[in-house]
Amino acid sequence: GDSVTQMEGPVTLSEEAFLTINCTYTATGYPSLFWYVQYPGEGLQLLLKATKADDKGSNKGFEATYRKETTSFHLEKGSVQVSDSAVYFCALRNSGYSTLTFGKGTMLLVSP
Amino acid sequence: DAGVTQSPTHLIKTRGQQVTLRCSPKSGHDTVSWYQQALGQGPQFIFQYYEEEERQRGNFPDRFSGHQFPNYSSELNVNALLLGDSALYLCASSLYGGRYEQYFGPGTRLTVT
Numbered sequence: 001g002d003s004v005t006q007m008e009g010p011v012t013l014s015e016e017a018f019l020t021i022n023c024t025y026t027a028t029g030y031p032s033l034f035w036y037v038q039y040p041g042e043g044l045q046l047l048l049k050a051t052k053a054d055d056k057g058s059n060k061g062f063e064a065t066y067r068k069e070t071t072s073f074h075l076e077k078g079s080v081q082v083s084d085s086a087v088y089f090c091a092l093r094n095s096g097y098s099t100l101t102f103g104k105g106t107m108l109l110v111s112p
Numbered sequence: 113d114a115g116v117t118q119s120p121t122h123l124i125k126t127r128g129q130q131v132t133l134r135c136s137p138k139s140g141h142d143t144v145s146w147y148q149q150a151l152g153q154g155p156q157f158i159f160q161y162y163e164e165e166e167r168q169r170g171n172f173p174d175r176f177s178g179h180q181f182p183n184y185s186s187e188l189n190v191n192a193l194l195l196g197d198s199a200l201y202l203c204a205s206s207l208y209g210g211r212y213e214q215y216f217g218p219g220t221r222l223t224v225t
Contacts, residue, residue, distance in 0.1 A: 004154075036216075043116075043202055043216040044155070089154050098211055099145065099168055100204075102154030 002027040004090050006103035013080055013110050021075040021106045023064075023090035031092040033057075033066050033073040034100070038087045047075075047088070080110045114139060116205050116217035124223045125193050133188040133220045137205030144186040145214060146178060149200040161186050162209045190222075198224045 007022040025031065032051045036044040048057030053068035062077045073090060090103040117136045125131050137144050143162045147155035157170035161180035180186045184205075190197055200221050204214040 041218075043218040044204075045216070046213060049213075091154075098143075098206070098209055099157045099160060099170070100147075100155070100214060101157070104152070104154045 002031070002092060002094055002101045004092055004101055004103035006088075006090050006106050009087075009105075009107040011106060011108050013108070015082055015110055015112050016079045017110075019075070019077040019080045019084075019108065021088055021090075021108070023073045023075065023103060025071050025073065025090070025092050027071075027092055027094055027101075029095045031094045033064070034091040034093070035062070035064055035073070035075050036089040036091060036102075038089065038105070040086070044089065080108070082110045082112055084108060085110045116203055116215050118201075118203050118217040118220050120220060121218070122221045122223075124225060126225055127193055127195060129193050130189065130191045131193060131222060133190075133201050133203075133222070135186045135188070135203030135205075135217060137184050137186070137203075138215050141205035141207055141215070142184050143206045143209050144180060144184065145204045145206070146186070146188050147202040147204065148172075149202055149219070151199070155202055158188070160209075167209060193224045195224050198222060 003026045034049045035047040037047045048059040050057040050066035056065045087105045089105045091100045145160040146158040149155040159169040164180045175191045200219040202219045203217045206214045
């Protein structure tokens with residue numbers, strides 16, 4: 001079945017550092033890929049998405065590129081802020097279904 | 113424009129009891145999906161309702177059941193609660209059977225003692 005694997009956290013960075021959170025997936029068909037963010041005590045917010053190979057999703061300085069050859073969708077940001085501290089989830093939606101399959105999440109902690 | 117709302121925010125139940133969680137979708141949305149998020153884990157899909165019918169179901173036992181009302185709001189019912197049912201229950205709404213972006217509510221934190 002479909003699955004998503006993320007790097008384990010927590011990822012601890014200083015403000016203005018470069019961020020990479022790795023995500024790889026296994027799926028049949030042609031899934032859409034997503035990054036969601038969860039701030040403490042809140043639900044999930046869609047951060048960015050990509051619906052086909054080589055698409056780049058971007059939002060609020062975050063970027064991720066859909067790499068079909070490596071089945072990856074790594075999240076990057078050039079300069080993190082304290083306010084980016086949260087849990088980040090990589091997810092996929094298979095083309096044949098409408099449900100989301102999530103990774104386990106990666107906690108990001110940014111210190112001043 | 114109100115987003116997805118869920119009630120209650122927190123709930124404490126005893127093993128063996130039954131619980132009902134409620135979700136109101138974002139205005140204009142007709143599809144509701146429920147997810148269970150255990151502590152330190154990613155959300156796991158429970159089921160999805162569209163046009164008042166359960167359309168898809170994840171790997172959850174029959175103790176988990178649901179309903180969708182004509183106004184598109186939804187309930188999640190869990191019978192014979194187990195300690196392992198303790199989790200954050202997330203509701204997500206979308207359009208047309210979930211073929212478009214899903215918007216998540218803040219969740220209901222269920223603790224089973």
